[in-house]
Every structure is written in structure tokens, then in C-alpha cells.
Amino acid sequence: xxxxxxxxxxxxxxxxxxxxxxxxxxxxxxxxxxxxxxxxxxxxxxxxxxxxxxxxxxxxxxxxxxxxxxxxxxxxxxxxxxxxxxxxxxxxxxxxxxxxxxxxxxxxxxxxxxxxxxxxxxxxxxxxxxxxxxxxxxxxxxxxxxxxxxxxxxxxxxxxxxxxxxxxxxxxxxxxxxxxxxxxxxxxxxxxxxxxxxxxxxxxxxxxxxxxxxxxxxxxxxxxxxxxxxxxxxxxxxxxxxxxxxxxxxxxxxxxxxxxxxxxxxxxxxxxxxxxxxx
Numbered sequence: 001x002x003x004x005x006x007x008x009x010x011x012x013x014x015x016x017x018x019x020x021x022x023x024x025x026x027x028x029x030x031x032x033x034x035x036x037x038x039x040x041x042x043x044x045x046x047x048x049x050x051x052x053x054x055x056x057x058x059x060x061x062x063x064x065x066x067x068x069x070x071x072x073x074x075x076x077x078x079x080x081x082x083x084x085x086x087x088x089x090x091x092x093x094x095x096x097x098x099x100x101x102x103x104x105x106x107x108x109x110x111x112x113x114x115x116x117x118x119x120x121x122x123x124x125x126x127x128x129x130x131x132x133x134x135x136x137x138x139x140x141x142x143x144x145x146x147x148x149x150x151x152x153x154x155x156x157x158x159x160x161x162x163x164x165x166x167x168x169x170x171x172x173x174x175x176x177x178x179x180x181x182x183x184x185x186x187x188x189x190x191x192x193x194x195x196x197x198x199x200x201x202x203x204x205x206x207x208x209x210x211x212x213x214x215x216x217x218x219x220x221x222x223x224x225x226x227x228x229x230x231x232x233x234x235x236x237x238x239x240x241x242x243x244x245x246x247x248x249x250x251x252x253x254x255x256x257x258x259x260x261x262x263x264x265x266x267x268x269x270x271x272x273x274x275x276x277x278x279x
Contacts, residue, residue, distance in 0.1 A: 022138055023050075029069040051132050114149050139166065148258055192266040196270060198265075203259055217251055
């Protein structure tokens, strides 16, 4: 497994890799969710590149950039075991050189959900992902369903900018009790970790109602809210039932939908989602 930190080195090493090439963008502190993306890429591509970059432009001034968990040595060992061909670990200065002033913005899709709660977040995401794509030139890029809105936004960017890249979205990987795997789970203390399962319980209850024939969006929404509000450590940011493509909130009858939520458990903000109906 090769590693590099500069774009020039990356491009030279890229020349020796066989297409189709899959890219797995990460912020490091890897868990089985990330590794599931690597494994999918290995199955579908001749070469796999993983990027590790804690992107400062997707964090606001009040968020956890400085404390975001990092363990590069462990990450590299895990990726070596998975047979990754190349790991790119750019510096902030490499990605955002002095006088940087160009941004990639997807407009309407980023005004909902995470975009409403974190107004600058997606501008940072789409800009850094566009730069990663431009440097690595993958045929496929792999993202997790846990960050559902991110995947929808990135697909829109790729479509709008005519990037010849297939966006592959892989299922959310969960702990045995249902909690979606996330690097931020490491922030949770023992009591918060137990309480955090409430996100999955609320989504699972909604999915159960849907499977039993319930189609009224408000009743499904209330079923989720009831479970969440009964958890003393949970502070709800949003609970959403939205269109899978436009992210508009659905009122009335549901045919298919993205159920998503953001909830703070203690000081830690967690997100999760499930899809109802056939896509």
C-alpha cells in the first residue's frame, strides 16, 4: 500500500493504477462503516484509493474540528489489511492554498435538514469532494447511507458539473444494538451511549408502522417524536420525512420517503436515517 500527501505525488502514483478506480473519501478515525465502503470498492474496481482529510471548511466555528478524533497510524494499518492501493493524506495547506477563494455550491438541496442546521456545512463538503474527484479522477466514489443528504447533494453536483463518476451509496453499518457507526460515537460516555440507541429505535418504530400499512406522514412523524421525547438525554434538532430526490417535506400520504433525524445526546450531535418504500 502506497501513501502520499501532495497532489503532484498523487497524480504520479495514480498513473500506475488500473482503471476502473474507486475512491473512498473519509475524515479518518475509521470504523467498520468506512471499511464496508472499501470492501465494496474492492469488489467493483481494479484499484482503490482512500483519502483521509479532516476538512475544516465543513465545520462551523462552534463545531468540533479541533477535537475531532484522529488516529492515522491505526487507520493506515486497517487500510493495509483491506488491500487498499493508495492512501492520500493531504494537508490543509495542500487543499486550501493561500488566497483560496473558489467554492462549489449546490443550492436548493442544501437548504434543508443538515443545511438548515449547519448553513456552511455543505459548501465545504461539495468543494472538498470536487477537489478530491479532480485530483484522483475515479470512475466510482463510495459514500455511506448514514449521511443520506450528503450523498444526494454529491450526486447532484456530479450530475450538474458533468463529472464522469458513478456515486455508489452503501448501506449504513450498525452496532449490534442498532446505533449507526460514526466516528463521533467515541464522544459518548457510558450513559449517553445507551441513550443514543433512541435514534434507531425511533426510526425502526416508524419503519414498523409503515410495514404494517400506515401511510400517514404525520402519524409516522409523531411515532418517532414520541420515542425521542421519552429519552431524557435526547435533544431533538430535526425529525424529517422527506422526498428522496428533492428533500421536500412530505405531508399526507407516503409512498416512499427518507426518514432522517439529528439529535443531540448530551453534547454530541448524531444523525441517522432509513428509507421507506421502494426507491
